[in-house]
Amino acid sequence: MNLNILGWKCEGLRCPDFNVEINERGNNSSTFFQMPNGTGKTTTLRLLKRSLYNHEFKSSEIEEFKAKKKEEYKKEGFFEAKFAVDGKIFYIRINFDFEKKIASYSSSLSDEGGYVLGFKLPKEIENIIDKELVDLLLVDLEIDVKPMFRDSQTKAQEAIRKFCKINLLESLINDFKNFKDKKRKESSQSGNVQNQINTEETRLNKIDIRIKEVEKKKDQYKKYLNDTEEEYLSGKKQLDDALQRDSQLNRRRQELEKKRDEVKSKYDEILTKNLNDIKNIGTYENNLKIEVKEFVNNLDEMGLPEEEVRIFFDKILKKTDCICGEKLTDDKKEVIKKAMDSFISQEEAGIIGKIKDAVRKNTQEHDKVDLLANSSLIQQLKQELDATNENINILNNKALKDDRNLSDKIKKLEKEREFKKEFLDNIINQEWKARDGEDTESLLSLGEQKKIVEKKLAELSGTKEIEEKVIFLSEIIEEAIVASENEISKEITSECNKKIQEMFINNPIYINSIDKHIVLEGQAEGSTGQEARIGIIFLLTILERSSIHFPLIVDTPVKGMDNAAKRRTAGFISDLKSQFICFVIDADKPNFTVEYIKLDKKNSNFITAFRRSKEFDKLTDSIETKKISNNGQVVYGYPFFEKFTEEEDSI
Amino acid sequence: MSFKLVEKKNKDEEQNFIDSKDFFKKIRSGSDVDNSSPIKFDMDIFFLCLLVGLKENKKEDINLYKFHGSFSSKYIDSYLNVKPLITGLLLSKIMREEKIDKNEKDKIKKSLKIYLDTNDPSNLTIKCFDIMHEYFLGGYNILLKKFNFKAPDEISVFFDKYNKIIVN
Numbered sequence: 001m002n003l004n005i006l007g008w009k010c011e012g013l014r015c016p017d018f019n020v021e022i023n024e025r026g027n028n029s030s031t032f033f034q035m036p037n038g039t040g041k042t043t044t045l046r047l048l049k050r051s052l053y054n055h056e057f058k059s060s061e062i063e064e065f066k067a068k069k070k071e072e073y074k075k076e077g078f079f080e081a082k083f084a085v086d087g088k089i090f091y092i093r094i095n096f097d098f099e100k101k102i103a104s105y106s107s108s109l110s111d112e113g114g115y116v117l118g119f120k121l122p123k124e125i126e127n128i129i130d131k132e133l134v135d136l137l138l139v140d141l142e143i144d145v146k147p148m149f150r151d152s153q154t155k156a157q158e159a160i161r162k163f164c165k166i167n168l169l170e171s172l173i174n175d176f177k178n179f180k181d182k183k184r185k186e187s188s189q190s191g192n193v194q195n196q197i198n199t200e201e202t203r204l205n206k207i208d209i210r211i212k213e214v215e216k217k218k219d220q221y222k223k224y225l226n227d228t229e230e231e232y233l234s235g236k237k238q239l240d241d242a243l244q245r246d247s248q249l250n251r252r253r254q255e256l257e258k259k260r261d262e263v264k265s266k267y268d269e270i271l272t273k274n275l276n277d278i279k280n281i282g283t284y285e286n287n288l289k290i291e292v293k294e295f296v297n298n299l300d301e302m303g304l305p306e307e308e309v310r311i312f313f314d315k316i317l318k319k320t321d322c323i324c325g326e327k328l329t330d331d332k333k334e335v336i337k338k339a340m341d342s343f344i345s346q347e348e349a350g351i352i353g354k355i356k357d358a359v360r361k362n363t364q365e366h367d368k369v370d371l372l373a374n375s376s377l378i379q380q381l382k383q384e385l386d387a388t389n390e391n392i393n394i395l396n397n398k399a400l401k402d403d404r405n406l407s408d409k410i411k412k413l414e415k416e417r418e419f420k421k422e423f424l425d426n427i428i429n430q431e432w433k434a435r436d437g438e439d440t441e442s443l444l445s446l447g448e449q450k451k452i453v454e455k456k457l458a459e460l461s462g463t464k465e466i467e468e469k470v471i472f473l474s475e476i477i478e479e480a481i482v483a484s485e486n487e488i489s490k491e492i493t494s495e496c497n498k499k500i501q502e503m504f505i506n507n508p509i510y511i512n513s514i515d516k517h518i519v520l521e522g523q524a525e526g527s528t529g530q531e532a533r534i535g536i537i538f539l540l541t542i543l544e545r546s547s548i549h550f551p552l553i554v555d556t557p558v559k560g561m562d563n564a565a566k567r568r569t570a571g572f573i574s575d576l577k578s579q580f581i582c583f584v585i586d587a588d589k590p591n592f593t594v595e596y597i598k599l600d601k602k603n604s605n606f607i608t609a610f611r612r613s614k615e616f617d618k619l620t621d622s623i624e625t626k627k628i629s630n631n632g633q634v635v636y637g638y639p640f641f642e643k644f645t646e647e648e649d650s651i
Numbered sequence: 652m653s654f655k656l657v658e659k660k661n662k663d664e665e666q667n668f669i670d671s672k673d674f675f676k677k678i679r680s681g682s683d684v685d686n687s688s689p690i691k692f693d694m695d696i697f698f699l700c701l702l703v704g705l706k707e708n709k710k711e712d713i714n715l716y717k718f719h720g721s722f723s724s725k726y727i728d729s730y731l732n733v734k735p736l737i738t739g740l741l742l743s744k745i746m747r748e749e750k751i752d753k754n755e756k757d758k759i760k761k762s763l764k765i766y767l768d769t770n771d772p773s774n775l776t777i778k779c780f781d782i783m784h785e786y787f788l789g790g791y792n793i794l795l796k797k798f799n800f801k802a803p804d805e806i807s808v809f810f811d812k813y814n815k816i817i818v819n
Contacts, residue, residue: 264685264687267685267687268687268689271687271688271689271806271807271810272689274689274810274814275689275690275695278699278702278813278814278817279698279730279732279733280732281702281733281736281737281740282736284817284818285818286706286817286818286819287706288702288705288706288740291740291743291744292736292739292740292743294743295739295740295742295743295746296739298753298759301753302753302754302756302759304756304759304760345769347769348763348764348767348769350769351735351738351767351769351774352763354734354735355735355736355738355739355742357735358732358735358736358739359735359736359739362736371814371817371818372814372815372818374810374814375810375811375814375815378807378810378811379807379811382685382805382807385685433719433720434720
């Protein structure tokens with residue numbers, strides 16, 4: 001099955017009124033769409049995304065789509081996207097009412113028009129397309145690729161689940177669970193049992209609500225980390241640069257940092273030594289040393305342990321004759337056994353022996369320890385460490401005096417990011433504990449609590465057999481999910497690495513593994529350009545595996561790349577089989593589209609869209625393949641695409 | 652058998668009582684201000700409290716307290732050398748409490764059989780394990796008082812006070 005984007009039309013929005021026909025020349029395989037900065041690339045991408053799933057527009061969001069220029073403001077506007085599923089055309093239209101601040105969908109499932117109110121996709125794709133999938137298909141490489149590489153995020157895993165249809169197995173588990181819930185609710189019990197069922201149902205409901213809340217928070221935190229990463233890293237770099245600027249201050253700071261590291265190392269050492277010294281009871285003077293010594297002395301005085309005596313009796317018991325020469329009858333053996341039991345066993349003697357050894361070593365052999373001397377050294381080093389840190393802070397404050405606001409902002413951001421990472425990495429993954437309530441934020445615990453309540457409900461409602469069968473089947477499917485995810489991840493890693501080898505001729509960065517996120521070989525993170533390239537390789541690799549051919553729409557495909565990488569990306573795109581649309585600005589063209597046109601075997605589309613101005617209108621005077629509105633123009637063909645270099649001011 | 656840390660006092664007689672995990676929270680490895688603390692494990696916390704209880708000969712009734720779930724069923728590796736010393740001290744305390752004279756060899760041997768379990772990795776019977784937790788509680792209560800029922804902020808301050816308690 002093939003899903004293609006054929007074009008879009010917009011009026012009365014923040015971007016100029018455009019009417020874009022991707023397959024204007026009967027070919028929609030690869031399209032390069034040039035829009036100057038500020039012409040509405042992001043707006044177009046966002047609305048294209050929202051044309052593929054039913055989005056609830058908030059009034060503040062609607063405001064963002066409104067035309068900003070006074071003379072262009074209209075009370076109403078729309079964005080209409082044209083798609084084809086296996087050649088069958090359909091339209092989705094988003095209607096904006098800027099006065100009432102509302103947005104609504106209308107859909108047409110044929111080429112003859114006839115819109116109906118509401119969001120409706122053709123049957124072939126209505127159960128396949130959702131927001132998560134769309135977010136993977138329409139990507140801003142600067143923003144959307146990062147979560148695939150960060151350890152607190154799970155976007156790579158989500159992509160594999162989605163495209164390799166692993167989520168269908170999850171929906172199967174859900175179907176089983178729904179069936180089980182239905183059966184449970186159908187069985188009504190009497191009196192007290194029904195009251196208990198109601199109580200447990202209420203608890204189950206609370207757990208479900210809590211899971212949803214935590215999942216929502218998880219998504220929000222992931223988004224926050226992703227959204228603030230650029231700001232945080234660039235802010236940190238700016239502050240580092242500021243610290244390096246004054247060479248005298250910098251030298252002094254380096255000296256202090258060296259001193260701090262030395263003091264810190266000694267401080268860590270004495271703290272560790274102190275804890276180990278405390279553990280060595282008997283090496284320092286106190287009443288415990290006296291007590292434990294006395295205990296061992298008493299044992300010595302009593303001749304304990306006396307294992308040899310017990311062993312002696314034990315050996316006699318195994319003989320037929322006693323050492324005195326008489327026969328050992330059962331009665332006599334019983335007497336010996338009683339006598340033997342008054343002696344401690346070999347194992348007990350072993351424990352006593354170890355106590356004596358440990359006490360002897362600590363009180364006689366080991367060096368004596370002075371815990372008070374430890375304390376003095378700890379205090380002295382702590383004071384030194386604090387003073388050095390304080391001096392470094394003073395120097396930093398001096399160096400950052402012009403960047404005070406930025407410094408405060410980055411500190412705040414750092415704290416907030418750490419807090420959210422802690423939530424994503426630890427809090428939601430904490431093991432279940434018996435005392436956990438429904439208010440916990442651990443998804444593992446909530447899952448476990450849910451299982452317990454469901455089990456109880458099954459017992460109360462007499463549906464235990466169904467419950468057990470569903471658990472049995474679900475566990476098999478869950479195991480299959482894990483196993484298939486591992487296998488597919490390995491295959492995708494290998495396929496991606498083959499492509500990486502072709503694309504990164506110099507210094508290739510390979511993928512080590514794909515678990516929840518993409519782990520790079522030998523480095524924690526890649527540069528923006530490296531991650532963008534690997535991200536696009538990853539997406540294309542999983543797209544190729546899918547039996548459904550989706551379009552891939554990429555904003556800023558070569559941003560952050562050097563010239564060689566741009567050329568290799570061009571080569572890579574020319575080999576793609578599924579529909580590919582990318583948004584570029586004129587600065588992206590050298591080494592990218594210029595290179596691509598030489599390799600183009602597909603007669604690709606080159607489209608330029610811009611806000612009208614006298615200057616730009618003159619440029620297109622002699623061109624026929626264009627569509628003009630009152631404030632925008634869409635021009636088709638490579639010659640104009642190549643020629644177009646000027647950018648208008650931001651809207 | 653399992654080692655446990657105390658969470659709260661059942662009858663809330665002591666309003667200021669702090670969960671032992673919370674008391675050590677700011678001075679645990681990774682959470683402390685200088686990232687220098689050697690207190691890494693729950694076993695470290697348990698041991699530090701237990702030692703104070705043994706030193707000060709102070710026990711508390713375990714039934715008056717609510718414990719966290721078990722953090723370990725046996726001594727962790729870094730405490731294997733400490734195990735015989737703790738066992739020795741516990742046996743010594745028990746025999747003193749039971750007023751067993753050092754010359755009463757049979758009584759001592761009987762006690763060893765009651766309090767030592769050769770099949771348990773801790774070498775202690777349930778009864779002895781409970782006594783160990785009583786000393787742990789006693790020690791923790793002393794620490795709480797010494798720190799005015801406020802969790803210490805810095806490991807250097809904690810060890811300064813702690814060492815004084817242990818050697819005095």
